[in-house]
Amino acid sequence: MTEPKSDVPAHGPARRRVVPAIALESGLTEQEQARLSAIGRVQRYAKGATILDAEGEPAMLASVLDGFVKLQKTRLDGRRQIVGLLVPGEMIGQVYGARPDFESEAATDVMLRTFDRRRFRTLLDDIPRLEHNVLASLLHEFEAAREWMMLVSGHSVTERFAGFLLLLCRRWPESCCSVSADGRNAMVRLPVSRADLAQYLGTTVESISRAVQQHVRDGVLGMRSASQFEVLDFPELIARSGHEAPPPA
Amino acid sequence: MTEPKSDVPAHGPARRRVVPAIALESGLTEQEQARLSAIGRVQRYAKGATILDAEGEPAMLASVLDGFVKLQKTRLDGRRQIVGLLVPGEMIGQVYGARPDFESEAATDVMLRTFDRRRFRTLLDDIPRLEHNVLASLLHEFEAAREWMMLVSGHSVTERFAGFLLLLCRRWPESCCSVSADGRNAMVRLPVSRADLAQYLGTTVESISRAVQQHVRDGVLGMRSASQFEVLDFPELIARSGHEAPPPA
DNA sequence: CGCCTAATTGACCTCCCTCAACGCGGGTGG
DNA sequence: CCACCCGCGTTGAGGGAGGTCAATTAGGCG
Numbered sequence: 001m002t003e004p005k006s007d008v009p010a011h012g013p014a015r016r017r018v019v020p021a022i023a024l025e026s027g028l029t030e031q032e033q034a035r036l037s038a039i040g041r042v043q044r045y046a047k048g049a050t051i052l053d054a055e056g057e058p059a060m061l062a063s064v065l066d067g068f069v070k071l072q073k074t075r076l077d078g079r080r081q082i083v084g085l086l087v088p089g090e091m092i093g094q095v096y097g098a099r100p101d102f103e104s105e106a107a108t109d110v111m112l113r114t115f116d117r118r119r120f121r122t123l124l125d126d127i128p129r130l131e132h133n134v135l136a137s138l139l140h141e142f143e144a145a146r147e148w149m150m151l152v153s154g155h156s157v158t159e160r161f162a163g164f165l166l167l168l169c170r171r172w173p174e175s176c177c178s179v180s181a182d183g184r185n186a187m188v189r190l191p192v193s194r195a196d197l198a199q200y201l202g203t204t205v206e207s208i209s210r211a212v213q214q215h216v217r218d219g220v221l222g223m224r225s226a227s228q229f230e231v232l233d234f235p236e237l238i239a240r241s242g243h244e245a246p247p248p249a
Numbered sequence: 250m251t252e253p254k255s256d257v258p259a260h261g262p263a264r265r266r267v268v269p270a271i272a273l274e275s276g277l278t279e280q281e282q283a284r285l286s287a288i289g290r291v292q293r294y295a296k297g298a299t300i301l302d303a304e305g306e307p308a309m310l311a312s313v314l315d316g317f318v319k320l321q322k323t324r325l326d327g328r329r330q331i332v333g334l335l336v337p338g339e340m341i342g343q344v345y346g347a348r349p350d351f352e353s354e355a356a357t358d359v360m361l362r363t364f365d366r367r368r369f370r371t372l373l374d375d376i377p378r379l380e381h382n383v384l385a386s387l388l389h390e391f392e393a394a395r396e397w398m399m400l401v402s403g404h405s406v407t408e409r410f411a412g413f414l415l416l417l418c419r420r421w422p423e424s425c426c427s428v429s430a431d432g433r434n435a436m437v438r439l440p441v442s443r444a445d446l447a448q449y450l451g452t453t454v455e456s457i458s459r460a461v462q463q464h465v466r467d468g469v470l471g472m473r474s475a476s477q478f479e480v481l482d483f484p485e486l487i488a489r490s491g492h493e494a495p496p497p498a
Numbered sequence: 499c500g501c502c503t504a505a506t507t508g509a510c511c512t513c514c515c516t517c518a519a520c521g522c523g524g525g526t527g528g
Numbered sequence: 529c530c531a532c533c534c535g536c537g538t539t540g541a542g543g544g545a546g547g548t549c550a551a552t553t554a555g556g557c558g
Contacts, residue, residue, distance in 0.1 A: 075491050083398050128377050135384045145394050146332050153451050209538055242324050
C-alpha cells in the first residue's frame with residue numbers, strides 16, 4: 001500500500017513512491033474518522049478557479065483529492081510566480097501559521113476535501129495521530145517544494161522542460177502511460193497548456209516551444225499532438241534535465 | 250520569548266517573528282528533557298565542512314544551534330544548487346523519510362546538537378510533545394524554503410541580491426545592526442563571501458559584483474567594506490527586490 | 499615588502515525575452 | 529457544405545541581461 005508497485009518507471013525503474021496516497025484518515029479509529037468527516041466537505045473547482053486568495057482570511061483548509069493545484073504569489077509587477085504544484089494527498093492552507101501566504105488556484109479541474117480551519121485545529125489537539133498524518137503530508141509537500149526548486153533553478157529552458165516531464169512522471173504517473181519493457185520510452189500527456197507551462201517554468205510560451213522542438217529534433221522526444229509526447233530516450237532525457245540519475249541500484 | 254522584540258525592523262517595522270528560537274526542548278518535562286539530552290551531542294563544524302553527505306546513510310539528525318548551514322544538491326555538471334539555508338532552530342536530516350536527499354554543509358562555523366536517528370525516532374513515539382516541536386521546526390523550515398524560492402526565482406540578479414539582503418535582515422537580524430530611528434537605513438554585514446553568495450543566488454561572482462555596484466551607484470546602498478553595507482533607502486531596496494511590501498500595518 | 503586570495507572591471511558572446519507573423523483546428527453562421 | 533474567425537502553437541528577427549574569459553586592483557598575512 002505504501003508501495004503501489006506501479007509499472008511506470010518514474011524515471012528509471014521504481015523510484016521512490018509514486019502516488020503517495022497520504023490520507024489524513026489513515027490509522028484513525030472509526031470514531032476519529034467520523035469526527036473528521038463531520039467537519040469535512042468534498043468540493044470541486046473548475047480549472048482556473050481561485051481556491052484561496054492570498055489576502056483573504058485563511059479560514060479554510062483543504063486536502064487535495066484529485067487534480068492538481070498551483071501555489072503562487074503575485075509580484076509587485078503583476079507577474080505570478082509559481083512556488084509549487086500540489087498533488088493529491090497534499091494540503092492547502094496553513095494548518096498552524098495564520099498567514100495566508102500564497103494564492104492557490106486549480107491548475108486542472110480538482111476535487112478537494114475542505115475543512116473549517118478552527119474546527120480542524122481543535123481536532124488536531126484531540127487526535128495526536130491526526131497531527132502525525134498532517135506532519136507526513138507536510139513532509140511530502142516539503143520534499144516536493146525542494147524538487148520544484150531544483151526544477152525551476154535548472155539553468156536552460158531545455159533543461160527545465162526535461163525536468164518537468166520527469167517530475168510529471170514521478171509525481172503524477174496517471175498522466176504517464178504505456179512504458180516499454182526496457183524503460184527507455186513512454187507516452188506522456190501534458191495536462192496543461194503551453195501558457196501554463198511557461199508560467200510554471202518561469203519562461204515564455206515561445207521558449208517552451210523552442211525547447212520542445214529542440215528535443216524533438218534531437219530524437220529525444222516524439223510528438224503525437226501538442227500535448228502528447230513520446231519519450232524516445234529516457235536516459236538522454238534524464239541527462240538533459242541536469243539532475244542526478246536515479247540511484248542505479 | 251517567542252517575540253525577541255528585536256529593535257531591528259526586519260524590512261519594515263517589526264515584521265513576523267525574528268529569530269524563532271524554536272527549541273526541541275520547549276514544553277518538555279524535566280525527565281523528557283533528560284532523555285533528549287542523553288542521546289544528543291553538541292558538535293562543531295568549521296565553515297565549509299560537510300555535515301551530511303547525500304550518499305551516506307542518514308544515520309544522524311541534527312538541530313542547528315548556531316551559525317548557518319546550506320542545503321545543496323550537486324548537479325550532473327558538477328554545479329552545486331543551493332536549495333536552502335538553515336538557521337538556528339531548524340533541523341538537518343530527514344526525521345521520517347529515509348532518503349538522504351541533500352548534502353548539508355557548514356556555511357559558517359556552526360554548532361549543532363546531533364542525535365542518532367533511530368534513537369530519536371523512538372523518543373518521538375514516546376513524547377508527543379517532541380513530535381509537535383519537530384513539526385513546528387519543520388513548518389518554519391518550510392516557510393523558509395518558500396521564501397527562498399521566491400528569492401532565487403526573482404528575475405534579475407539585482408532583484409535577487411536586494412531580496413537576499415532583506416531576507417538576511419528578517420531571518421538573521423544579528424548580522425544586521427544599528428538601524429536608524431526612521432527605519433530607512435541600517436548597516437548590514439554579509440556573513441559570506443561573494444563566491445558563496447553567487448552560489449546561493451544561482452549566478453556568478455562577476456554578476457554579484459555588478460549588481461552591488463549598481464545599487465551603490467543608484468544611492469540605495471553604501472559600501473564600507475566588501476562585506477559591510479549601509480542601506481541608504483530601505484523602501485527603494487524593498488521595491489527593487491520585487492516582493493510585496495511588508496504589511497504596512 | 500612580496501605573495502595570495504578576494505573583489506572588481508572590461509570585452510565578448512550566448513541564451514532567451516520581446517514583438518511580430520504565420521499555420522492549424524474547431525467552432526459558428528451563412 | 530463552406531467561409532470565416534479565434535485561440536493556440538510554432539517560427540523568425542532583434543536586442544538586452546548575464547555568463548565566460550581575462551586583466552587589474554584592493555586587502556590580509558607572513
